[in-house]
Amino acid sequence: MNLSLNLLPPRLRPLARAGVPLAPLTTFRIGGAAALLVEPASLRDVSDLLAACRASGVPLFVLGGGSNLLVSDEGVPGVVVSLARLKKIQVIGSHVIAQAGANLATLVTRCSQAGVAGPQALAGIPGTVGGALAMNAGGRHGEIADWVERVIWVNPRGELESLYREEIAFGYRSSTLREGVVVEAWLHGGVGEPAELAARARTILQEKLAAQPYSEFSAGCAFQNPKGMSAGRLIDLAGCKGLGVGGAQVSTMHGNFIVNTGSATASQVLELMRMVQERVQAAHGVRLEPEVRIWPACAPAA
Numbered sequence: 001m002n003l004s005l006n007l008l009p010p011r012l013r014p015l016a017r018a019g020v021p022l023a024p025l026t027t028f029r030i031g032g033a034a035a036l037l038v039e040p041a042s043l044r045d046v047s048d049l050l051a052a053c054r055a056s057g058v059p060l061f062v063l064g065g066g067s068n069l070l071v072s073d074e075g076v077p078g079v080v081v082s083l084a085r086l087k088k089i090q091v092i093g094s095h096v097i098a099q100a101g102a103n104l105a106t107l108v109t110r111c112s113q114a115g116v117a118g119p120q121a122l123a124g125i126p127g128t129v130g131g132a133l134a135m136n137a138g139g140r141h142g143e144i145a146d147w148v149e150r151v152i153w154v155n156p157r158g159e160l161e162s163l164y165r166e167e168i169a170f171g172y173r174s175s176t177l178r179e180g181v182v183v184e185a186w187l188h189g190g191v192g193e194p195a196e197l198a199a200r201a202r203t204i205l206q207e208k209l210a211a212q213p214y215s216e217f218s219a220g221c222a223f224q225n226p227k228g229m230s231a232g233r234l235i236d237l238a239g240c241k242g243l244g245v246g247g248a249q250v251s252t253m254h255g256n257f258i259v260n261t262g263s264a265t266a267s268q269v270l271e272l273m274r275m276v277q278e279r280v281q282a283a284h285g286v287r288l289e290p291e292v293r294i295w296p297a298c299a300p301a302a
Contacts, residue, residue: 003018003035003036003058003078003079005018005036007052007053007056007058008036008038008049008052009048009052011048012038012040012045012048012049012052015038015039015040015041015045016036016038016039017036017037018035018036018037019033019034019035020033020034020036020037020080021033022034022037022063022066022071022075022076022080023071025063025066025082026066026067026069026070026071026219027065027066027067027069027126027217027218027219027220028069028070028071028217028218028219028260028264028269029217029260030070030071030073030217030260030264030265030266030269031070031071031072031073031075031076031266031295032071032072032073032074032075032076033075033076034061034075034076034078034079034080035076035077035078035080036078036079036080037063037079037080037081038079038080038081038082039081039082039084039085040081040083040085040086041086042086043086043152043154043160043183043184046081046083046086046154046181046183047154047159047160049079049081050154050158050180050181053078053079054157054158058078058079059077059078059079059296060078060079060080060181061076061078061079061080061081061295061296062080062081062083062130062134062181063081063082063083064083064100064101064127064128064130064131064132064134065103065104065126065127065128065131066127067126067127067131067219067220068127068131068135068137068219068220068291068292068293069219069292069293069294069295070219070266070269070270070292070293070294070295071266071295072266072294072295072296073265073266073267076295076296077296078296081181082101083099083100083101083128083130083181083183084101085101086099086100086101086102086183086184087099087102087103087106088102089102089106089107089110091110091114091116094115094116094188094189094190095116095149095186095187095188096110096111096116096119096186096187096188096189097184097185097186097187098129098184098185098187099129099183099184100128100129100130100131100133100181100182100183100184100185101128101129101130102128102129103128104122104125104126104127104128104129104132104137105126107119107122107129108120108122108123108201109198109201111189111197112194112197112198112200112201113194114194115191115192115193115197116189116190116191116192116197117189117190117191117192117197118142118146118147118189119144119147119187119189120141120197120200120201120204121138121139121141121143121146121204122137122138122142122144123200123204123205123208124204124205124207124208124209124214125137125138125139126220129144129182129185130181130182130183130185132144133145133148133151133175133177133182133185134175134177134178134182135173135174135175135178135293136170136171136172136173136174136175137173139208141204143170144187145165145168145170145175147187147188147189148165148168148170148185148186148187149164149165149186149187149188150162150163150164150165150185150186151163151168151177151182151184151185151186152183152184152185152186153177153180153181153182153183154180154181154183155179155180156179156180160183172224172225173291211253211254212253212254212257213251213253213254213257213259216251216257216259216260216261217259217260217261217262217264218251218258218259218260219258219292220257220291220292221257221291221292222256222257222258222273222276222290222291222292223235223273223276223277223289223290223291224288224289224290224291226286226288229286231255231256231288232254232255232256232257233255234255234280234283234284234286234288235250235255235256235276235279235280236255237283237284238276238279238280238282238283238284239279239283240255240275240276240279240280241255243272243275243276243279244261244272245268245269245271245272245275246263246264246265246268247260247261247262247263247264247265247268248260248261248264248265248268248269248271248272249261249264249272250272250276258272258273258276266294270294273290276288
């Protein structure tokens with residue numbers, strides 16, 4: 001899709017670029033280009049951008065840290081909005097105000113330094129605050145929803161809106177915030193000793209580094225854990241570790257990670273995901289559902 005900058009309000013056009021390769025902006029290092037990439041510098045920019053896309057009928061894709069994302073080899077038609085410029089973090093007592101583009105690792109560090117207990121559970125999870133809220137990122141130590149007080153977002157109608165925690169439906173790796181664009185979050189935690197909190201964050205990070213292939217190109221967990229079960233364990237027992245298609249391979253370190261060994265394409269990753277789904281279904285009678293987001297939307301299932 002060839003998009004003209006004219007679909008944007010004049011003041012947003014300097015913030016937009018056409019034909020930007022997306023692979024370098026993802027942890028998978030896979031995928032084609034964005035028809036238009038826009039980097040808003042304010043909450044108003046985000047609101048105006050959504051309104052413009054809605055008025056013109058152009059699809060909008062929200063890019064956070066690119067850590068849970070597989071981009072099609074053909075790229076993304078429409079507008080990709082990157083919130084990388086919105087990355088301020090402010091700590092007030094046991095409360096934290098974080099913009100959507102803020103890095104999760106930075107958030108954990110700032111909370112530890114300020115004695116805010118809780119968000120250390122997010123140590124080792126790549127990505128940004130906005131992306132984490134949209135997918136309710138977390139693990140066995142806790143989920144980001146546990147510390148949400150309020151969220152500022154641009155709703156699907158293009159309106160800037162404030163939502164309290166009870167107005168947001170958080171689920172396992174999902175939330176109703178996916179329907180719009182998160183721009184800022186108000187989080188709250190307990191009170192702790194900075195040195196102890198930093199040590200806890202380091203321990204959680206080391207756990208993840210020891211068990212997951214963080215030094216390789218991947219998009220994190222490929223599949224959601226079925227209720228009461230571990231997707232990685234099911235994949236291991238189905239004999240999928242090391243299985244590969246082209247440059248895509250099921251990690252030999254953790255079965256629920258698909259890694260790009262250096263030359264993988266999105267189509268190869270999708271084919272490998274289908275193979276894993278089929279093998280797990282045959283071995284366990286369980287259908288794995290993708291956790292990784294796929295742009296544009298296309299199910300990896302056969």
